[in-house]
Amino acid sequence: MCGIIARVGDGDAIRKLVSGLENLEYRGYDSAGVAVQNGSGISVYKRSGQVSELKDALVGSVPNGKVGIGHTRWSTHGPPTDENAHPHTSQTDEVAVVHNGIIENYAELKATLSDAGHEFTSDTDTEVIPHLFEYYLEDADDIAEAFRKTVRDLEGSYAVAALVDDVHAIYAARQGSPLILGLDDDEYYLASDVPAFLDHTDDVVYLEDGDVVVVEPNGVTLTDLAGARIDRDVERVDWDPEEAGKGEYDHYMLKEIHTQPNALSNTIEGRIQGDEVHLESFPEGTFDDVEDVHLVACGTSYHAAMYCQQQLADAGIRAQAYRASEYVDANPGPVSGETLVVAVTQSGETADTLGALRQAKEAGAQVVTVTNVVGSTAARTADEALFIRAGPEIGVAATKTFSSQAVTLSLLAIRLAEDVPGASPPDDVATLLDDVYDLPEHVDNVLKTSDARAIAESYIDSQSYFFIGRGLNNAVAKEGALKFKEITYEHAEGFASGELKHGPLALVTPDTPVFTLFDGAGDGKTLKNAEEAQARGAPIVAVASEDHSGVDVADDHLAIPDTHPVWAGLLANVQLQLVSYHAAQLLGRPIDKPRNLAKSVTVE
Numbered sequence: 140m141c142g143i144i145a146r147v148g149d150g151d152a153i154r155k156l157v158s159g160l161e162n163l164e165y166r167g168y169d170s171a172g173v174a175v176q177n178g179s180g181i182s183v184y185k186r187s188g189q190v191s192e193l194k195d196a197l198v199g200s201v202p203n204g205k206v207g208i209g210h211t212r213w214s215t216h217g218p219p220t221d222e223n224a225h226p227h228t229s230q231t232d233e234v235a236v237v238h239n240g241i242i243e244n245y246a247e248l249k250a251t252l253s254d255a256g257h258e259f260t261s262d263t264d265t266e267v268i269p270h271l272f273e274y275y276l277e278d279a280d281d282i283a284e285a286f287r288k289t290v291r292d293l294e295g296s297y298a299v300a301a302l303v304d305d306v307h308a309i310y311a312a313r314q315g316s317p318l319i320l321g322l323d324d325d326e327y328y329l330a331s332d333v334p335a336f337l338d339h340t341d342d343v344v345y346l347e348d349g350d351v352v353v354v355e356p357n358g359v360t361l362t363d364l365a366g367a368r369i370d371r372d373v374e375r376v377d378w379d380p381e382e383a384g385k386g387e388y389d390h391y392m393l394k395e396i397h398t399q400p401n402a403l404s405n406t407i408e409g410r411i412q413g414d415e416v417h418l419e420s421f422p423e424g425t426f427d428d429v430e431d432v433h434l435v436a437c438g439t440s441y442h443a444a445m446y447c448q449q450q451l452a453d454a455g456i457r458a459q460a461y462r463a464s465e466y467v468d469a470n471p472g473p474v475s476g477e478t479l480v481v482a483v484t485q486s487g488e489t490a491d492t493l494g495a496l497r498q499a500k501e502a503g504a505q506v507v508t509v510t511n512v513v514g515s516t517a518a519r520t521a522d523e524a525l526f527i528r529a530g531p532e533i534g535v536a537a538t539k540t541f542s543s544q545a546v547t548l549s550l551l552a553i554r555l556a557e558d559v560p561g562a563s564p565p566d567d568v569a570t571l572l573d574d575v576y577d578l579p580e581h582v583d584n585v586l587k588t589s590d591a592r593a594i595a596e597s598y599i600d601s602q603s604y605f606f607i608g609r610g611l612n613n614a615v616a617k618e619g620a621l622k623f624k625e626i627t628y629e630h631a632e633g634f635a636s637g638e639l640k641h642g643p644l645a646l647v648t649p650d651t652p653v654f655t656l657f658d659g660a661g662d663g664k665t666l667k668n669a670e671e672a673q674a675r676g677a678p679i680v681a682v683a684s685e686d687h688s689g690v691d692v693a694d695d696h697l698a699i700p701d702t703h704p705v706w707a708g709l710l711a712n713v714q715l716q717l718v719s720y721h722a723a724q725l726l727g728r729p730i731d732k733p734r735n736l737a738k739s740v741t742v743e
């Protein structure tokens with residue numbers, strides 16, 4: 140995890156580095172730091188805590204410098220202290236480095252360097268990098284070659300950027316962690332993600348694993364690890380900086396919940412014609428030879444994958460959703476050229492998902508990713524990418540991207556059902572596709588009329604929160620619980636409603652509200668399961684349409700508009716997002732930055 144940024148250009152770097160770090164904070168917020176090169180040494184400022192604390196520390200003592208690096212950390216080696224904050228420096232402070240990733244052989248490197256007289260001041264794996272770079276600089280004629288030597292010695296994953304005293308340049312490299320070059324007229328940026336420099340430029344180069352880049356005021360030199368020159372295309376990103384800000388909302392999460400109608404309209408646009416699905420890279424016949432489908436994903440994306448698995452199974456396609464972290468270790472069964480592996484990942488940078496994707500590719504499967512980020516590692520590693528078009532999501536808790544993933548995957552399921560031999564789309568596919576057009580409006584309606592705040596207030600002192608649903612709503616129940624625990628820190632679990640009586644019912648008391656999701660498919664059984672919990676004292680909150688029979692039985696109700704069962708779960712999910720948000724707010728939690736978490740999980 141972690142976010143890194145570097146900047147070379149005219150004028151002062153520090154303000155731009157700090158504002159870039161603010162836009163990268165979703166990647167980690169345990170500590171933050173910057174270093175600038177100003178002709179009289181390298182000045183390093185770093186603090187444990189959020190970027191705001193670094194900002195406070197810089198007031199009144201802002202160092203000058205046109206060239207600089209910055210970092211916001213999600214701890215892997217060593218606690219979040221000032222000492223462990225990046226940038227890290229070398230023995231004589233000649234070199235400063237920021238790093239995202241994990242250096243697996245840091246213990247060996249540290250031992251060798253310690254034998255050579257180097258002393259270390261932090262618990263981090265990163266600190267070996269500036270020491271090693273300085274070690275190679277000792278007898279180097281060429282700084283870039285000393286940097287490449289350093290990088291060649293590193294095992295593990297890294298996006299790394301380094302400053303050398305008195306040299307107006309940034310030395311950077313990428314292996315397994317994202318690094319993007321931003322090109323403006325008179326300045327250059329390097330960062331873990333585009334929002335870090337989107338205020339300045341939208342012309343980018345997505346660096347590849349093994350790339351080494353030297354950025355100087357008058358240009359950029361890109362090579363491989365051996366020093367051979369390489370070229371990469373400049374691409375234009377179409378994210379609006381406005382879109383990446385918080386706007387009128389108190390939190391990114393609330394903004395992202397409220398912009399779901401727009402995100403969903405973008406997701407759907409141009410992808411449905413009559414009762415047919417048209418997905419840009421997948422014309423009719425693309426999946427003619429597919430025999431089975433593996434979906435690999437983590438967290439919220441895994442719940443979207445479950446949503447798709449159910450629809451594929453209903454269409455008669457052999458399909459299984461796997462947690463990506465398990466897929467790489469467990470034997471997922473035979474994978475062949477007829478297996479389609481769909482890696483679902485909002486960020487496109489989740490290490491577990493990338494591991495599964497690469498493993499599937501090596502095994503000869505056809506690999507597609509469903510992602511939000513154009514230019515992400517997943518998009519560039521898979522054979523094809525299908526974009527969910529949700530726009531940037533900054534809040535650590537995924538909200539709008541779940542909705543857009545679920546819709547994109549539902550459309551992909553129909554596309555597959557049209558091609559895969561022996562499969563067929565649902566009989567009511569025309570109604571289903573017709574109803575998806577209404578989804579943005581229905582979400583808008585939920586947002587305008589939701590009683591989620593009052594429900595959150597009623598149950599705020601509960602001991603535990605349960606979410607139950609059947610079929611597609613099993614995935615939504617699990618997603619509702621994940622969101623709730625993630626941002627409120629309260630205990631929450633999501634269950635397939637029929638499973639409650641096989642064990643979890645023992646936990647049910649009057650202090651465990653059971654949010655029960657009804658979507659018009661298999662609701663009779665779900666209602667019985669809710670009644671079983673109610674008979675043991677649990678209050679039931681029905682998430683259902685106004686005239687649903689479950690509403691009469693339930694103690695409370697969160698209303699969703701009437702729609703096709705495939706979309707009903709997504710409306711229920713919006714209600715649950717709002718309940719989580721309001722509960723977290725009532726409890727005074729840091730909603731956009733829940734403790735111990737980060738948005739992009741680039742470690743396994």
Ligand code: F6R
Nearest residue numbers: 438439440484485486489536537
């Ligand atoms: C939960 C959440 C995480 C992510 C998971 C996968 O709100 O955001 O569970 O869904 O870390 O991330 P991506 O989709 O980027 O692969």
